[in-house]
Amino acid sequence: MPVVRLRGLGLVSAYGPGVDRAAAGMIAGRTAITPLTLFTVPFQDGIQVNQLDHTPYPPGEAGALALLGTAVREALTEAGLTTEDLRDTALVVGTSGFLFAAEAEYRHRQAQQDHPPARPALRAPGYLTQEFAAQMGMQGPVMTLSTACSSSANALLVAGGFLRRGDARRALVIGVEGLSAVTLNGFQSLMLLDPEGCRPFDAERRGMQLGEAAAAVLLEAEPDPIAYGDVLLGGANLCDIHHVTSASPDGSAMRAVMEMALADADVDPDQVTLIKAHGTGSPDNDMAEAAAMRALWGESLPPFTAIKRYLGHTLGACGAVELAALLGCLRAGAIPPASGCQRPDPELRIAPLRASHPAQPGVVMFNYFGFGGNYASFLIRHG
Amino acid sequence: MGKSRVYVHSAAALGPTGDMRRTERVSLAADPPPLELKELVKQVVGVPLRQASHFVELAAIASQLCLKRLGVPAPEDTAVYVGTGLAEVRKTHALFQQVMPPGPGMASPFDFINAANNMAAFYVAKLGNFRARNLTVSQEEFSFEWALQLAWEDLRAGDYRQALAGGVDENSQPRAQHLRRMALRDDQVIGEGAGFLFLSVEPERARAEILGVRHLDAQTIGIELPRQLADWRQDREPVTLLPGFRLSADEIKHLIHTSPDIDVQPYLQHCGCFHTATAFGLAAALDDPAGTSGLVVHVNRNRAGQWMIVGIRSLTG
Numbered sequence: 147m148p149v150v151r152l153r154g155l156g157l158v159s160a161y162g163p164g165v166d167r168a169a170a171g172m173i174a175g176r177t178a179i180t181p182l183t184l185f186t187v188p189f190q191d192g193i194q195v196n197q198l199d200h201t202p203y204p205p206g207e208a209g210a211l212a213l214l215g216t217a218v219r220e221a222l223t224e225a226g227l228t229t230e231d232l233r234d235t236a237l238v239v240g241t242s243g244f245l246f247a248a249e250a251e252y253r254h255r256q257a258q259q260d261h262p263p264a265r266p267a268l269r270a271p272g273y274l275t276q277e278f279a280a281q282m283g284m285q286g287p288v289m290t291l292s293t294a295c296s297s298s299a300n301a302l303l304v305a306g307g308f309l310r311r312g313d314a315r316r317a318l319v320i321g322v323e324g325l326s327a328v329t330l331n332g333f334q335s336l337m338l339l340d341p342e343g344c345r346p347f348d349a350e351r352r353g354m355q356l357g358e359a360a361a362a363v364l365l366e367a368e369p370d371p372i373a374y375g376d377v378l379l380g381g382a383n384l385c386d387i388h389h390v391t392s393a394s395p396d397g398s399a400m401r402a403v404m405e406m407a408l409a410d411a412d413v414d415p416d417q418v419t420l421i422k423a424h425g426t427g428s429p430d431n432d433m434a435e436a437a438a439m440r441a442l443w444g445e446s447l448p449p450f451t452a453i454k455r456y457l458g459h460t461l462g463a464c465g466a467v468e469l470a471a472l473l474g475c476l477r478a479g480a481i482p483p484a485s486g487c488q489r490p491d492p493e494l495r496i497a498p499l500r501a502s503h504p505a506q507p508g509v510v511m512f513n514y515f516g517f518g519g520n521y522a523s524f525l526i527r528h529g
Numbered sequence: 530m531g532k533s534r535v536y537v538h539s540a541a542a543l544g545p546t547g548d549m550r551r552t553e554r555v556s557l558a559a560d561p562p563p564l565e566l567k568e569l570v571k572q573v574v575g576v577p578l579r580q581a582s583h584f585v586e587l588a589a590i591a592s593q594l595c596l597k598r599l600g601v602p603a604p605e606d607t608a609v610y611v612g613t614g615l616a617e618v619r620k621t622h623a624l625f626q627q628v629m630p631p632g633p634g635m636a637s638p639f640d641f642i643n644a645a646n647n648m649a650a651f652y653v654a655k656l657g658n659f660r661a662r663n664l665t666v667s668q669e670e671f672s673f674e675w676a677l678q679l680a681w682e683d684l685r686a687g688d689y690r691q692a693l694a695g696g697v698d699e700n701s702q703p704r705a706q707h708l709r710r711m712a713l714r715d716d717q718v719i720g721e722g723a724g725f726l727f728l729s730v731e732p733e734r735a736r737a738e739i740l741g742v743r744h745l746d747a748q749t750i751g752i753e754l755p756r757q758l759a760d761w762r763q764d765r766e767p768v769t770l771l772p773g774f775r776l777s778a779d780e781i782k783h784l785i786h787t788s789p790d791i792d793v794q795p796y797l798q799h800c801g802c803f804h805t806a807t808a809f810g811l812a813a814a815l816d817d818p819a820g821t822s823g824l825v826v827h828v829n830r831n832r833a834g835q836w837m838i839v840g841i842r843s844l845t846g
Contacts, residue, residue, distance in 0.1 A: 332641030
């Protein structure tokens with residue numbers, strides 16, 4: 147079976163364009179928390195966000211496509227490829243949708259006239275994926291996965307499947323999410339936003355901090371095992387049917403998806419050298435995630451970190467965004483600590499990294515747990 | 530190790546008039562009237578789904594009907610693959626109205642939760658008690674085709690022994706916006722509905738076999754499609770062609786000109802146009818024991834000119 151190698155990474159985050167820029171900020175311990183200036187919400191002063199610099203991007207769909215293009219070009223550059231090489235490449239996008247683009251277009255039109263503009267015809271989640279494929283001249287399979295916060299993690303798993311089966315030689319995985327007034331209002335109505343920002347696994351944590359970003363991961367099938375580089379070893383997806391918005395409190399479903407991912411990757415738990423936790427900072431989610439890690443590893447839990455305070459919770463994009471950002475840090479030689487965790491919650495009985503550590507080659511587990519009980523876990527051999 | 534063959538053990542299609550069986554289907558001359566599903570939910574699911582949206586109700590009814598027709602309980606490790614073109618379009622619209630100016634500015638928590646595109650797949654799994662893979666594919670015209678392809682490949686590879694694969698989409702108002710969103714002509718009937726197939730690697734009691742789901746390039750469709758049909762067809766078995774909603778009359782005529790014995794089944798007259806009408810068409814063709822026999826082929830293309838075909842051999846009829 148072919149090996150699935152990560153040939154290129156691209157990222158546009160609140161740090162600016164570039165994986166290296168995000169990694170440098172994270173390693174330096176700087177979060178990219180910004181003021182929300184894109185639009186106003188009734189609770190403007192009571193939230194923290196990670197907003198992109200929108201100067202290079204026009205409002206609406208054109209801006210969303212340009213954003214994807216920036217992330218993809220970086221991934222292509224690292225791989226030494228051009229857009230011509232994408233012709234038969236599979237495109238798999240993970241997102242909760244492009245509502246942010248419709249909102250931006252609406253706001254833009256509103257700013258140009260005295261009365262509220264007509265409501266936009268909200269597009270299908272896959273609409274912009276197809277537009278982007280056409281723009282890039284991509285003729286291979288095109289697919290959008292919408293599984294809430296695990297969307298682009300699942301996109302990576304599906305793309306890996308394409309390559310392993312020989313359905314494509316190359317696959318481009320994109321995670322994209324923009325700040326949306328609807329989404330911010332929705333999470334605020336559920337009382338899931340922490341006014342102090344994301345504080346993963348902290349005793350005082352109260353919820354999430356939303357962000358926006360786009361990431362691209364270029365995968366390629368290698369016929370033979372390779373001795374270096376970053377490789378997708380395997381992973382799994384599972385539905386926790388406990389509740390629409392909350393995890394099984396004992397963490398059993400989260401543990402199950404991690405075990406399935408380990409089995410798929412043919413990795414023993416003690417071979418895992420680092421875990422990237424989902425770490426939303428919401429009380430229940432972190433509690434369940436901690437329970438899952440305790441149950442699976444016991445006293446042998448490897449170091450784990452959580453990076454949503456740096457980048458914001460980028461929802462459907464976080465699978466690809468956090469993969470690109472963390473690998474950027476590891477390539478730069480450091481594991482960033484779980485920013486925002488000042489005093490680990492003693493009830494969780496485990497604690498994330500609170501100081502930067504030197505990175506070594508090893509096996510990293512990436513975990514993502516979304517609404518609708520949609521969980522994804524995958525393993526990357528880094529080195 | 531060789532790949533497993535994948536069979537269809539049960540199928541269910543729910544149409545825009547609440548039709549669940551072939552005898553209940555009606556030919557639509559215009560958009561169907563709004564459909565209220567609360568009673569049908571109680572009848573099929575057995576319990577009311579108080580917080581569920583219309584979109585979720587469509588998926589819940591069709592998936593539960595498919596499981597009831599299976600005749601035996603489906604195992605807990607049944608994977609779920611749902612395709613949807615527009616997902617929760619009504620709830621998303623409602624949220625937009627609530628939050629964006631001149632709306633009141635705050636979102637309803639229930640509408641927000643329901644607006645997540647994977648809610649249907651979650652309810653399908655919860656009602657079926659399925660703790661396994663759960664994916665929602667949203668790729669306009671090919672949402673169901675890709676969901677079925679992923680299910681088929683996972684079963685063939687041995688990752689799962691059974692799966693529920695379906696497609697679901699709801700209509701919305703105003704009509705002009707919905708037409709624009711789907712790139713439909715004004716004379717096309719806007720439909721809604723759902724279709725589910727229960728797939729298994731077990732050949733016993735199978736109603737059909739999935740032969741393949743293929744993505745074809747616009748440049749090679751003229752060569753590849755006849756080749757694929759010839760490859761799938763056994764001897765002179767009957768062939769039923771289900772044309773998708775993007776195909777024009779000329780394109781359908783062109784598809785069958787080399788094989789005049791192909792029977793064209795225009796299922797869209799019963800369900801109208803929606804992104805995942807393919808799921809309705811295939812499930813409707815397979816849900817009747819005395820229904821379609823031989824090779825059943827669904828063909829559709831997308832806005833970009835790419836094509837996808839699904840080949841299924843009916844083992845009944």
